Amino acid sequence: MVGVPTSKGCLLCRERHIGCDESRPQCAQCRRHGVVCPGYTRMWKFQDEGPRLQKWYKKRPVGRGSHAKTDADAVHRDVSMRKQIGTKSSIDERVYPALVHQAFINQQPRMFKEFVCAAFPTMFFHNEFRFGKGSTFPDWVVKHFGSKHYYDASVSCLSAEYLAHLTKDPRLHQFSRQKYSQALGATRQALRCSHEASSDDLLIAVILLSYYEMNVRTTPDAWVYHSRAVKQLMLKHGMDFHLSGTGRICHFAYRPFLIAAALCEGEPCFLGDDDWQILAATLREEDSQKQSQWSFYIDVYETIFMELVKCPGYIKETREIVCVFSPQAGLLAQRVYMTYDKLQMLTDELRSMLASANQRKEGIISSTFVGPEPSDFPETSPSLLLNAAVNAISILEQLYARLTMPAYVKEETPSSSGSTPSSLSTSRSVGLTDSGGPLFDFRFTYELGGTTPKEEQRSFTWLDRVAGSMGLLGAEIIYEDAVVVG
Structure with a gap:
């Protein structure tokens, strides 16, 4: 069965379990915290009706009225139905498992965008105007979804983990780990391919894998290893690559974590080198002239x-x-x-x-400014x-x-x-x-x-x-x- 959440508040207020005044286009809570309101679309969720129906059929009498006769065929059909309803898997999964899987894959782009809005309410909202003409980081990710296996797996493991966070369903958490494992294997193969190693897709995928590790922590330092890969890919592309397009987006999306990785490893951050300082100065000059609050x-x-x-x-x-x-x-x-x-x-x-x-x-x-400073x-x-x-x-x-x-x-x-x-x-x-x-x-x-x-x-x-x-x-x-x- 398909159902929707009972709350009519915006997605972020429902996630935070706080009251929402449901004002439009943005609720008061989102305006107060300076974040973009994700809206009031209530997502469908699948509910297993098997236990309820099973309980109902157990209580249902075989015949009707006091004069009903016992029908051997009817009893047999009733027992058979109970066995079917008592199975753990849903009807959709038993009849056509690929349909359920394909529906989940089709939802990944939207789920990924919702993950970014929920996990990074300030980083991408307040810096959106800095990404330049074209797409923001989540837009670019969604636009290229479906192109490569390692790329899709990197997106799916994050989306599934976010959905597991919302639903508290351990099966989704396990699914996210499976997708993460697939993404790791496919990404290693892509890194060994000289043509693929210089692609924009690979840089984005490794950034997503690092995001996953920082959230899930399969091991304490796994995110640092991914950060090393991001560093090497950024250095390989060169400073000029990050002045526009995908490079500019990746630079803003990951540079804070490059500083954190350098602190963790006890090493200088390459963004402090002269060439990358020039990059920061160039971006400062360009973005300070843009039309944005x-x-x-x-x-x-x-x-x-x-x-x-x-x-x-x-x-x-x-x-x-x-x-x-x-x-x-x-x-x-x-x-x-x-x-x-x-x-x-x-x-x-x-x-x-x-x-x-x-x-x-x-x-x-x-x-x-006049008066006491907050x-x-x-x-x-x-x-x-x-x-x-x-x-x-x-x-x-x-x-x-x-x-x-x-x-x-x-x-x-x-x-x-x-x-x-x-x-x-x-x-x-x-x-x-x-x-x-x-x-x-x-x-x-x-x-x-x-x-x-x-x-x-x-x-x-x-x-x-x-x-x-x-x-x-x-x-x-x-x-x-x-x-x-x-």
């Missing part, structure tokens, strides 16, 4: 990104310093401080822009990036203190205010070791790197927050205790 933020937004992407390299270089009095330590400290200082100014500017935008939404028209903002790509920049400032301040002081003083708490880290104002006489000793003995943690909440506590839109924070969601440096001498 979000283009207002682009100049500051991209400039912050260009500084954040340097952080993985700073962390690696700091770990390799063996003496704070070496020329390498001094040069690194200068670079760290320059990025720290830029981010301080940029975050102040972005915070003021967000506050002004909030005032305009409330009907307060002013050329400058402590937080509705989650949008700019506000999530602001949180990432604040985390980065704290990390850079601590790195700078370590590079300019031979030991870490636990009692002092670095301040993020002012033009110079406050921890530099105190001088101590300390002991050093040739290898650096406890000086650079620290751990870097962040949510995508394994410190995420338990699955049952994690929101389905968690990856959207990771993306908006450029992989720095929950990032912090944890130091081991250092011994101060003198």
